[in-house]
Amino acid sequence: MASSWTSLQIATLAVDALTPLTVAGLGIFIARASRRIEQVQWANQTVVTRRLDIFGQLAPGLNQLLCFATFVGGWKEIQPKQAIAIKRQLDETMYASKVLFSDQLFAAYHQFMTTLFAMYATTDADAHLRAPIESKWGNRRNMAWWEDSMTSLFSPDSVVSTDDIQPPTTCERSDSAPNCTSPARHSLSWPPSPRQPSAQGPKPAVLDDQERRRQRQRPT
DSSP: OGGGOOHHHHHHHHHHHHHHHHHHHHHHHHHHHHHHHHHHHHHHHHHHHHHHHHHHHHHHHHHHHHHHHHTOTTGGGOOHHHHHHHHHHHHHHHHHTGGGSOHHHHHHHHHHHHHHEETTSSSSSOOEEOSOSEETTEEGGGSTTOOGGGGGGBOSSOOOOHHHHSOOOSOBOOSSOOBOOOHHHHHOOOSOOTTSOOTTSOOHHHHHHHHHHHHHHSOO
């Protein structure tokens, strides 16, 4: 009676036979996709963890160089040769991990270093310091560790000011307690303060008095 089968019955039989194979193939595809996603997530997490480790190594040295160049924080304890040694150590860490950072970040790091140091100024010698020896915030010559020979460690013709290294803000510089205000906070007009009604908002007390007057004037 096989010849009496209709095309609908044959199609139904084919669908019944192919359904388990389709489900199995879909399951394999989903499983492989899930493994790929997990591998990508693991790789991203590994990169983030490594970046945090490198940041922990770079941040103290970068902060020391900034303090040394701008006469803030512990600049009095940082000698010129120590600043040069900090730069060399930071460069080793940063260049060894360049593949983990974006081009923009590495360019910003390079710009920071070229601002503080005169690269390739001389042969067979370290980079010269571009930070000033003295400024209105302090004088390195007054430090107990200063020696006249240290002058040769500073660039004679490409000195930058503290404002070039760190642009001034609205902070009032003080050795005891700096008073800093953010211009952006004063320029913002939205959202309004929750303690103050909006300029276009109603005045409830005035509206209540007017409503009571209308009610008294209404005929009974």
